[in-house]
Amino acid sequence: xxxxxxxxxxxxxxxxxxxxxxxxxxxxxxxxxxEMIGYDYRLAANGPxxxxxxxxxxxxxxxxxxxxxxxNGYDLCRELKSRPDIGKAIFIxxxxxxxxxxxxMTAEAGFDHHLVKPLYLETLExxxxxIAKAK
Amino acid sequence: xxxxxxxVPILIVDDLPENLLSLEAVLRRDGLEFIKARSGTExxxxxxxxxxxxxxxxxxMPEMDGFELAETMRGSERTRRIPIIFLTAGVTDRARRFxxxxxxxxxxxxxxxxxxxxxxxxxxxxxxxxxxRQLAVQRDNLKAFAEENLRLxxxxxxxxxxxxxxxxxxxxxxxxxxxxxxNPLAPIRNGLQILRMAPEGPRAEEVRGxxxxxxxxxxxxxxxxxxxxxxxxxxxxxRKARMSLQSAVQSxxxxxxxxxxxxxxxxxxxxxxxxxxxxxxxxxxxxxxxxLLNNAAKYTPPGGEIRLTMREHDGQADxxxxxxxxxxxxxxxxxxxxxxxQADRHLDxxxxxxxxxxxxxxxxxxxxxxxxxxxxxxxxKGSTFTISLPxxxxxxxxxxxxxxxxxxxxxAPLKVLIVDDNVDSAQTSLWMLDLMGHRGMVAHEGVxxxxxAREQTPDVVLLDIGMPxxxxxxxxxxxxxxxxMKNKTVIxxxxxxxxxxxxKAFAAGFDHHITKPVSLDLxxxxxxxxxxxxxxxxxxxxx
Numbered sequence: 001x002x003x004x005x006x007x008x009x010x011x012x013x014x015x016x017x018x019x020x021x022x023x024x025x026x027x028x029x030x031x032x033x034x035e036m037i038g039y040d041y042r043l044a045a046n047g048p049x050x051x052x053x054x055x056x057x058x059x060x061x062x063x064x065x066x067x068x069x070x071x072n073g074y075d076l077c078r079e080l081k082s083r084p085d086i087g088k089a090i091f092i093x094x095x096x097x098x099x100x101x102x103x104x105m106t107a108e109a110g111f112d113h114h115l116v117k118p119l120y121l122e123t124l125e126x127x128x129x130x131i132a133k134a135k
Numbered sequence: 136x137x138x139x140x141x142x143v144p145i146l147i148v149d150d151l152p153e154n155l156l157s158l159e160a161v162l163r164r165d166g167l168e169f170i171k172a173r174s175g176t177e178x179x180x181x182x183x184x185x186x187x188x189x190x191x192x193x194x195x196m197p198e199m200d201g202f203e204l205a206e207t208m209r210g211s212e213r214t215r216r217i218p219i220i221f222l223t224a225g226v227t228d229r230a231r232r233f234x235x236x237x238x239x240x241x242x243x244x245x246x247x248x249x250x251x252x253x254x255x256x257x258x259x260x261x262x263x264x265x266x267x268r269q270l271a272v273q274r275d276n277l278k279a280f281a282e283e284n285l286r287l288x289x290x291x292x293x294x295x296x297x298x299x300x301x302x303x304x305x306x307x308x309x310x311x312x313x314x315x316x317x318n319p320l321a322p323i324r325n326g327l328q329i330l331r332m333a334p335e336g337p338r339a340e341e342v343r344g345x346x347x348x349x350x351x352x353x354x355x356x357x358x359x360x361x362x363x364x365x366x367x368x369x370x371x372x373x374r375k376a377r378m379s380l381q382s383a384v385q386s387x388x389x390x391x392x393x394x395x396x397x398x399x400x401x402x403x404x405x406x407x408x409x410x411x412x413x414x415x416x417x418x419x420x421x422x423x424x425x426x427l428l429n430n431a432a433k434y435t436p437p438g439g440e441i442r443l444t445m446r447e448h449d450g451q452a453d454x455x456x457x458x459x460x461x462x463x464x465x466x467x468x469x470x471x472x473x474x475x476x477q478a479d480r481h482l483d484x485x486x487x488x489x490x491x492x493x494x495x496x497x498x499x500x501x502x503x504x505x506x507x508x509x510x511x512x513x514x515x516k517g518s519t520f521t522i523s524l525p526x527x528x529x530x531x532x533x534x535x536x537x538x539x540x541x542x543x544x545x546x547a548p549l550k551v552l553i554v555d556d557n558v559d560s561a562q563t564s565l566w567m568l569d570l571m572g573h574r575g576m577v578a579h580e581g582v583x584x585x586x587x588a589r590e591q592t593p594d595v596v597l598l599d600i601g602m603p604x605x606x607x608x609x610x611x612x613x614x615x616x617x618x619x620m621k622n623k624t625v626i627x628x629x630x631x632x633x634x635x636x637x638x639k640a641f642a643a644g645f646d647h648h649i650t651k652p653v654s655l656d657l658x659x660x661x662x663x664x665x666x667x668x669x670x671x672x673x674x675x676x677x678x
Contacts, residue, residue, distance in 0.1 A: 023321075024397075025322035025349060028322075029322045029325035030325055032329050033328060096318075117321040118320050118321035118323075118325070119325065120324075121328040
């Protein structure tokens with residue numbers, strides 16, 4: 001609902017975050033949180049939708065749920081990272097699993113960060129802040 | 136069965152009845168049984184019917200003589216091993232004897248028979264027969280024993296395998312359960328954080344609605360989980376009454392409609408106008424139908440179709456819930472009603488299932504004397520779940536069913552004492568009462584509750600059962616002993632909704648028993664009823 005107006009990706013304007021999550025309630029509230037922290041967001045309910053919409057939105061950050069139906073988060077991350085137009089986008093895995101093994105799996109798939117659900121606002125703020133600063 | 140106790144059958148064949156009688160007279164003793172035949176043909180008929188230990192054959196008989204009979208016996212598998220003793224009249228020439236042995240005789244005895252010799256020969260063959268029979272029995276026993284051992288071994292292997300599988304499924308179930316419980320928590324926490332930053336406005340309203348839905352979902356999940364464990368331990372009681380299945384469907388639709396609408400499913404109802412009466416527990420049957428609808432909604436992509444059909448046939452009522460969703464793999468189909476079965480094992484699917492709903496369906500339907508079945512053409516082809524319940528045959532007056540909404544009337548606010556050791560729970564109950572226009576007060580443990588009751592004389596006591604120290608039952612008993620509290624309303628509030636728990640509460644002196652978490656609607660209704668009764672009676676008494 002509060003999607004960014006599709007500004008050119010020239011480093012101006014708020015950082016753009018694409019949230020890929022099939023749980024609608026979780027997707028929407030995460031979006032609102034991101035917006036409240038001061039960034040722009042767009043939702044995608046699954047892998048194919050994310051792949052179809054990212055070229056137009058050109059996100060700086062992908063927040064991807066691992067347990068997506070159909071194409072899972074690992075596969076989606078690999079697929080996106082293999083594309084030349086993905087640039088320096090940062091990938092954040094969001095999952096219910098927080099053990100070392102799962103962290104290793106997300107790292108192997110190419111994720112830069114691994115956040116465990118449910119999400120703490122402070123954690124989200126810190127991770128996104130760090131990414132914004134590095135840009 | 137000891138084979139030694141069964142008489143040894145001896146066949147005697149002679150065309151003269153007086154010979155048969157005298158032979159029997161000579162040989163008769165315990166343990167022998169004589170079967171007499173007056174011709175070769177009759178003897179063969181007997182041999183077809185039963186086995187014998189020994190055959191004593193007269194050689195000279197009309198039609199078929201002894202030798203011919205012996206040859207026929209040797210020609211058949213059934214009779215070829217029966218020992219034969221020929222009885223001949225007078226001296227037998229060598230040629231005839233030879234023919235006799237050729238035909239299979241073991242011995243020749245010449246008439247007049249010497250009784251001692253005949254008896255001892257018969258005794259030898261009887262003994263032989265008994266030994267053979269004993270051996271056969273032992274062999275059969277051994278064989279049966281070996282077979283039994285093999286069967287037991289196979290059975291215990293199967294049991295071990297089943298246990299192992301159940302154990303694995305239990306582990307998977309626990310992992311999934313943890314996820315299922317955490318799934319609604321994630322948006323709830325997000326919602327809280329949003330409300331903290333922006334507590335007002337239309338978005339806050341939306342967030343609160345979402346949190347309410349997620350919480351409801353979670354409560355339902357936990358309720359189902361508790362129910363299924365109670366059903367498995369046989370600790371659920373049905374409150375059966377004559378009811379129409381339409382009312383169960385109606386109630387189920389109220390519960391499931393939000394989920395169906397969220398998914399924009401096309402819900403088609405095919406329900407007869409004439410009520411289908413059953414002896415059932417309305418709440419439980421509504422739960423059954425609602426679980427089937429939720430299951431269909433969960434496994435059907437948005438925009439799909441869900442069809443609920445109800446029909447009557449052969450003294451039974453069928454409720455069928457069909458969808459055009461994900462369907463079920465043939466190898467999963469026989470297990471869909473088992474607990475711990477999850478049709479969807481994605482990594483951490485938010486829409487995944489625990490299989491609790493369907494396990495509960497099958498168990499509750501079973502408790503109503505009905506059956507459940509699932510049909511699917513396979514993955515992607517949709518599923519059809521059908522439950523069949525026996526129709527009730529009595530044609531009685533239809534008793535009002537379900538919770539009837541009563542008019543809530545304004546009257547004097549009630550003084551309500553909340554007793555709960557959970558501070559948050561007590562505080563929120565206080566807020567709820569406040570919003571309803573009643574005057575609430577809180578005690579966090581039994582002794583304090585009794586003090587406050589004595590000082591304040593509340594109209595209603597909302598009493599938690601499971602408190603440390605003095606529990607709710609004890610507090611209630613002591614309250615009832617106070618003259619000023621004798622006629623006040625005491626409501627038990629507990630996590631346990633079993634009939635036995637209710638009975639225990641009523642025995643302790645409670646007027647009502649409600650299960651946590653208490654919904655605002657239920658509490659409003661209950662307090663309104665109490666207020667109404669008090670107003671009608673014109674005094675603080677209640678019914």
